Amino acid sequence: MVLLNTFELLNLIEIIILVIVGILIYRYFKGSVAFYILFGLMFVYLFSLFLSYVGFNMLSKLFDEFSKYGFIAILIIFQPELRNILMSIGNNRFSRQIRKIRNSIFESDLSYKNQTIIDNVSEAVQFLSENKIGAIIVFFEMGDYSNIINTGITINGKISSKLIESIFVKESPLHDGAIIIQSREIKAASCVLPISQKLDLPERIGLRHKSAVGVTEVANAISIIVSETTGIISLAREGHLESGISMEELSKQIDNILNA
Numbered sequence: 001m002v003l004l005n006t007f008e009l010l011n012l013i014e015i016i017i018l019v020i021v022g023i024l025i026y027r028y029f030k031g032s033v034a035f036y037i038l039f040g041l042m043f044v045y046l047f048s049l050f051l052s053y054v055g056f057n058m059l060s061k062l063f064d065e066f067s068k069y070g071f072i073a074i075l076i077i078f079q080p081e082l083r084n085i086l087m088s089i090g091n092n093r094f095s096r097q098i099r100k101i102r103n104s105i106f107e108s109d110l111s112y113k114n115q116t117i118i119d120n121v122s123e124a125v126q127f128l129s130e131n132k133i134g135a136i137i138v139f140f141e142m143g144d145y146s147n148i149i150n151t152g153i154t155i156n157g158k159i160s161s162k163l164i165e166s167i168f169v170k171e172s173p174l175h176d177g178a179i180i181i182q183s184r185e186i187k188a189a190s191c192v193l194p195i196s197q198k199l200d201l202p203e204r205i206g207l208r209h210k211s212a213v214g215v216t217e218v219a220n221a222i223s224i225i226v227s228e229t230t231g232i233i234s235l236a237r238e239g240h241l242e243s244g245i246s247m248e249e250l251s252k253q254i255d256n257i258l259n260a
Contacts, residue, residue, distance in 0.1 A: 113184060114184075114255060114258045114259065116159075117159050117181075117184060117254070117258060118251050118254050118255055118258075119161075120159050120160050120161040120164070121137065121159065121161070121164065121181075121224070121254060122247055122250060122251055122254075123161040124137075124161040124162075124164035124165050125137070125224060125226060125233060125247075125250065126247065127161070127165050128164075128165065128168055128226045128231075129226050129231045129232070129233050130231065131231070132227070132228060132229070132230070132231040133165075133168050133169060133170070133226065133228065134168070134175075134208060134226060134227065134228030135164075135168040135179075135224075135225070135226040136177070136178035136179070136193070136208060136211065136212050136223055136224070136225055136226075137164065137178070137179045137181065137223070137224040138178050138179065138180050138181065138191075138193070138212070138215055138221050138222070138223045138224075139181045139182070139221060139222050139223075139224075139254065139257045139258070140180060140181070140182040140187075140219060140220070140221045141182075141219075141220040141221065141257060142182075142183075143219070143220060145180075145182070145219055145221075148180065148191060148192075148193065148194075148215065148219070149180050149182075149187050149188045149191060150188075151177075151188075151191050151192040152174075152177055152178070152180065152188035152189055152190040152191030152192070153174055153188055153189055153190050154187070154188050155186045155187065155188055155189055156185060156186070156187060157185060157186045158185060158186075159181065159184065159185060159186055163186065164179060164186075167179060167189050167190075168226075173190075174189040174190040175190075176190060177189065177190035177191050177192060177193075178190075178191045178192075178193050178211070178212070178215075178223075179191070184258070192211075193211035193212065193214055193215040193223075194211070194214040194215060194217070194218055195207065195210045195211050195214045196210045196211070196213040196214035196217055196239070197214075198213065198217075198239060201213065201241065202241075205241070208225060208227075208228070209225055209227075209234060209236075209241060212224075212225045212234070212236045212241075213236045213239060213240075213241050215236075216236045216237050216238055216239055216240075217238075217239040221237075221257075222235060222236065222237045222253055222254075222257050223235070223236040223237075224250065224254075232244055233245055233247075233250065235249075235250065235253055237253070
């Protein structure tokens, strides 16, 4: 009886784990092309089980051969999503707290530096918004994102509102693209970002917003977007887009990623 209860308990734990995994898969993949591909693969697998159950052995064997290569196909097709999941695991709340403690020990003037950056970026974004100048400003957390940074023009300069404003004015040769900020400096300008493939984004948004969302799907980053048409300020993080954010919320999000 004890063994039976243990067996039932293990089954219950297994079911709970499968439910949690299913929820995580839905959370990370929903709205993307990969989600519908994954749904299709699951349907093929369940259909092969059905064929085996009713006795269609030849068809069942055909589907079994197909499923042998399914894992490799998933790794290839879902590479951006899997990378995002792994980065989220490595960038959890506990690891962020460790980095905050480390920064507070070794950089005593960190709060002052962060506030200076927040003030300068906020001032620039306010100017761009009021004058309806389109812009994308991307803040990267720690990590190697040279594949994106190298698509633009290297700057490695101090963050200042005037520099940001001068980059995005239409007369500037660097205005078409994104500014990349990492390690509290402007790494590059006129950078090309990966375009989001999510299907649940608003239809009215253009390539600027889709690119800003896309980079947050493959990197630990936030994107600040200023609409050239309306001057509305939007923010993208973890593949989600929020439009019409206030300057207070903008400052909060910048502070969060600077302390990450």
